[in-house]
Amino acid sequence: MNKIENSLNAPLAPKVSRFTESCRLFKNNRLSILGLITFIIFFFIAVTGLFLTSGNDPVFDPARIRLHEKLRPPMSRPNPGTLKTSEIPPFGIYFMGTDELGRDLFARMLQGAWVSLTVGFVAVGISVIVGIFMGGIAGYFGQKHIRFDQIIITCILFSGGALFFMGARHSGVKLLIIGHACLFFFIIFEVVWRKKAIPGWIRILRKNAISIDTLIMRIVDIMLCFPGFFLILTVIALLPASIYNIMIVIGLTSWMGTTRFVRADFLSLREQDFVTAARALGVSNFRIIFRHMMPNAITPVLISATIGVATAILTEVGLSFLGFGVPPPHATWGNILSNGKNYIFDAPWLTFIPGTAILTVVLSFNLFGEGLREILNPKLRDRY
16 A cells, blocks of 8 residues: 555656756757767867967967968978978978968968857857847836936937047047036936926926837847948958957947847746745845846857857958958968968869868857757757
């Protein structure tokens, strides 16, 4: 009898954590595993290439010119009679051949791998941070309104700061002083005129102008109206050539998708019972957002970030191909591909090798991101 009661009281199935279940589903998705393995190999190659191609005396020197050895095919050996001892490549072989200046293509591909990895992850990191911030505000505080006086003060301060950093410091300082004076005036007004009759023009300035959600989403709509690549191309053309500028510009022009994902999840989560209970207990808004709501809204952000790395790498490759990317002496897969297009018949490896590398890496990120999307989405789990 006891055995029967114990069997009835026992759980019908062993308790499995969400992480364990996700790992099991991920193992059944072979394309995602292939993408993850390819990414790990790419990451290892990029980190190794950073150490092998940097420093005063690198193992593989991507900038060393050997004009007598130009356009050598892959797996060819150098001619010791025309080279100094320091100019002979490691292992005495050109693994991927040489370019039009006799530079070792294998060394340049190693250096380009680290540049592509850095640009991809840093740009996506910036876009995710901005997207989470903007989407969280739109989703959690979206019903609140912004007054006319707040809009005016913000515009004055923003214009002053922009003029100051663009070189017109005299006009910028004037606007900054005016903006801070207006801010100080309205702070004093809150204290002095709290119990007195408010003048009519003050009452107009203190009216609600637009909700926070509407303002942020209209900014998103405006950003989406511009073709992304051409917007990046325009900004890069106006700024000094630098790898840091490229990463920042790509990140600041690709946050709209993350904002929409976070906002949509926050709109549904803020009405849930656990959020209402947290407010009733006096939990701060900051803790509610980042401790209770963000973990439930992070899934689409991770998927978007994974696929966004591939997009950022392609954007950097496109900029480098057009000559607006990372400046010399850094080698990137985009400028290697751009230099090789002039020798596509004489030295096809200058085009095929970087092109194949770009295709493989971008495809691996897309496959891995698609696998995450299918596994973390409960509606698609039955497929596995």
